[in-house]
Structures are given as C-alpha cells and as structure tokens.
Amino acid sequence: MTAAIQIKNLSKHYGSLPALTAIDFQIPQGCFFGLLGPNGAGKSTLINIIAGLTHTSSGQVTVMGYDVRQQWRQARQLLGIVPQELVYDPFFTVVELLRLQSGYFGFGRENWPWIDELLMTLNLADKADENLGRLSGGMKRRVLIAQALVHKPQVMILDEPTAGVDVELRQILWQFVRKLHQQGHTIILTTHYLEEAEALCEHIAILKQGRLRAIDSKAALLQRQPYRLLCLKLRTEGSVTQLPPALADKVGELHNKQLILRLNRQDSLYAVLNQLHQAGIEVLDLHTRDPSLEDVFVELTH
Ligand SMILES: Nc1ncnc2c1ncn2[C@@H]1O[C@H](COP(=O)(O)OP(=O)(O)O)[C@@H](O)[C@H]1O
Ligand SMILES: [Mg+2]
Structure with missing residues (x-):
C-alpha cells in the first residue's frame, strides 16, 4: 500500500544551519503518528516541507504517492494542516473563512x-x-482546526x-481526532505533552537537532528500555x-525528597534498599514502575 507520507533522504539548511539532516522514514496510511522532539528539533520545518510551504535542500517527500513539489496540487488536496502559529485574517467571519x-x-x-x-x-456554531x-x-x-478539515x-x-490550550478544547480536540482516526484518516501530531502522545499515538518518531533519533511503534519504544524505575520518598535528602x-x-532524579533510581531488571530490590539503609537514608515510601514515554524521550534527547 502507498505510504501516507514518504520521506526520502531529506535535508534542509537555513543558511549554514542544518535544520534537518538525512531524514528517511514513512508513515503508513491510517496511522496515528507522533512526531516528537525538543524545541528547535526541526518538527515544524518537516511539517512545512510536507505542506509545501518550505522547500527541501535535498531529498524527496510524497503524500499518498504524490511528490510535494512536482505534484503539489494533488498532495495539498490530500492534506489538512493545523499550523503551530495562529495565522488568520481578522476581517472575515468564521463561516466566511471556512467557505472561502x-x-x-x-x-x-x-x-x-x-x-x-x-x-x-x-x-x-x-x-x-x-x-x-x-x-x-x-x-x-x-x-484553524475546522479550516484544516x-x-x-x-x-x-x-x-x-x-500548546496553551484549555482543558475543554483539549478534550474536544482529542475526541474529534480519535474519531477521524477511527474513520481511517492518517493523523500526524507534534506535541510537547508526552502523556498525550503516549495515550494517542501508535507510532512515534523522535527528532533531535534535525536528526531522527528513534522511530518505532510506541510499544517497542517503551519496551526497549532495559530498566525499571524505583521511586522513593525519603525523610531527608541530606545523605x-x-x-x-x-x-x-x-540516580535518575532527586527532587523534593523524591528519589528516582534506575534499576536494571535483574537488580535486587533488597540489596538496593540495604545499601540505602547503610548510607543512612531513611525511606518512607516506595513503588516501582516501567519507564514512560517521557523517560524514553529524556533518554534519547539529553
Ligand atoms: N524560517 C527560518 N529561518 C531560519 N531558521 C529557521 C527558520 N525556521 C526554523 N528555523 C530554525 O530551524 C530549527 C528547527 O526549527 P523548527 O522546525 O521550528 O523546530 P521545532 O518545530 O521542532 O521546534 C531551529 O533551530 C530554528 O531556529
Ligand atoms: Mg515547532
């Protein structure tokens, strides 16, 4: 089946700044895809290239098989884009803008x-x-969301x-996007909220400084971390x-008397607690958990 989006050896420079370097991946039709990465990673640049708003320095992008440069009419017809910035014409009414x-x-x-x-x-309404x-x-x-659709x-x-949206709109939006996805639409999402990506996306790509750091199913990304986290509440941080x-x-994190340790799967909890005890650290409470998408993200981008 033709990929919804196919990106082949794509690079983009802004002057001497390499915004994207040798990006190669595809997004299957019907996929709910998360494009993640820290600020400045190149997410919007990639989206603008898919949208035909920014030209590539080299490489090729197709939308349902149509080249975004040579066959931009067909490619654009198949795409709905909600841009990051609020761009609008203040002189139209909502319904006029949508009809236009x-x-x-x-x-x-x-x-x-x-x-x-x-x-x-x-x-x-x-x-x-x-x-x-x-x-x-x-x-x-x-x-802008209605306009894209x-x-x-x-x-x-x-x-x-x-980004900067209230809870009500967030919920309306996710309900709506989930429905579109169920109807077979391909959804590509960039977000800062990793819990959202973890809840919604089936496949995830992580960009950093214009390079693809990881691309996999969400399940595989979460499973490839060989550790689990031991979260401890301490009486004092002192020792x-x-x-x-x-x-x-x-030690993963220490914040407000909460200590997070990254344990290998075969580490003995008993031995770790014993070592803490011997170091004079008093533990008030504890639980273990598997790494979340946020942990994976931090691991891959820091
Ligand atoms: N029009 C532009 N001209 C010059 N540099 C740009 C332009 N747009 C983005 N950049 C730079 O390219 C890099 C990637 O930006 P962007 O794609 O907006 O990242 P993201 O959306 O992941 O935050 C950043 O370093 C940014 O400053
Ligand atoms: Mg952006």
Whole structure:
C-alpha cells in the first residue's frame, strides 16, 4: 500500500544551519503518528516541507504517492494542516473563512453542510458570524482546526495543537481526532505533552537537532528500555550525596525528597534498599514502575 507520507533522504539548511539532516522514514496510511522532539528539533520545518510551504535542500517527500513539489496540487488536496502559529485574517467571519477555504479546494455550496457539522463538533456554531479578530486564542485555534478539515483531507497534520490550550478544547480536540482516526484518516501530531502522545499515538518518531533519533511503534519504544524505575520518598535528602558509587550511578532524579533510581531488571530490590539503609537514608515510601514515554524521550534527547 502507498505510504501516507514518504520521506526520502531529506535535508534542509537555513543558511549554514542544518535544520534537518538525512531524514528517511514513512508513515503508513491510517496511522496515528507522533512526531516528537525538543524545541528547535526541526518538527515544524518537516511539517512545512510536507505542506509545501518550505522547500527541501535535498531529498524527496510524497503524500499518498504524490511528490510535494512536482505534484503539489494533488498532495495539498490530500492534506489538512493545523499550523503551530495562529495565522488568520481578522476581517472575515468564521463561516466566511471556512467557505472561502473550501472554495480554494474546488468545493461549492454542496460542502456547506460539512462546514456546519465542523462548527457544531468544535463548539463553534455560536461564533459562526463573529469576526476572527474578536475571538479568543482558544476559539481561533478551533477555527484553524475546522479550516484544516474543510476539504475532508485523508492526512491530517497537527503541529502542537494543544500548546496553551484549555482543558475543554483539549478534550474536544482529542475526541474529534480519535474519531477521524477511527474513520481511517492518517493523523500526524507534534506535541510537547508526552502523556498525550503516549495515550494517542501508535507510532512515534523522535527528532533531535534535525536528526531522527528513534522511530518505532510506541510499544517497542517503551519496551526497549532495559530498566525499571524505583521511586522513593525519603525523610531527608541530606545523605543522598554520600551514596556508594554503584548506587550513585543509578540516580535518575532527586527532587523534593523524591528519589528516582534506575534499576536494571535483574537488580535486587533488597540489596538496593540495604545499601540505602547503610548510607543512612531513611525511606518512607516506595513503588516501582516501567519507564514512560517521557523517560524514553529524556533518554534519547539529553
Ligand atoms: N524560517 C527560518 N529561518 C531560519 N531558521 C529557521 C527558520 N525556521 C526554523 N528555523 C530554525 O530551524 C530549527 C528547527 O526549527 P523548527 O522546525 O521550528 O523546530 P521545532 O518545530 O521542532 O521546534 C531551529 O533551530 C530554528 O531556529
Ligand atoms: Mg515547532
């Protein structure tokens, strides 16, 4: 089957800055895909290249088999993009903007019921005749989401859609995006909220400084960490600095009397607690857990 997105040996420089280097991967049709990475990793650059807004320095990108440069019309028709920045024209009303956008994709009045449905689903119906310039940030973001969907694209890309967004919109958005995914749409999401990515995405790519650090199914990414975490609540932090070296090497985090140790799967809990005891560290409470996507992310990007 043709990939929803295929990226071949893609590089992008801004002047002397390598924003993306030798990126090679594909996103299967129908996948819920997370594109993660710290600020400046190149996520938006990659999305802008897929959208045809930024040109590549070298390499090739296709959307459902259509080259984003040579066959940009077909590629663009298949894509819905919610940009990271709030870009809008303040002089249109919400419904005018959506009908205009729908017109750009060659639709006429027959598409208006779908626009009404989008307005309803995104709780925008009572703002339909409001000028965009007068809407709050959260409402503008809803309009951008509706705008990305007016032409019912097969592939939906959301660039940090929940950054600075309230809980209500976040929930509406995820419900909506899940529904699109169930209907067979390919969803590509970048987010800072790793719990969101962990809850939603089936496949995940992690970028750092323009390079692909990992790409795998979420399950495989989580499983490839060979350790588990021992989370301890201490009476005082005082003597943690005096830990024996074998244990000091395992310290993941120490914050507010919470100590996290990274244990190998075969480490004996009894031996570790004994060492802590001998170092004069009093443990008030403890639990173990498997690494989360956030732990994997920190491991791969720091
Ligand atoms: N238009 C541009 N001109 C010059 N540099 C840019 C431009 N857009 C992004 N960059 C740089 O490219 C790198 C990747 O940026 P970006 O793709 O926005 O990262 P992310 O979305 O992962 O935070 C950053 O170092 C950023 O400063
Ligand atoms: Mg970005």
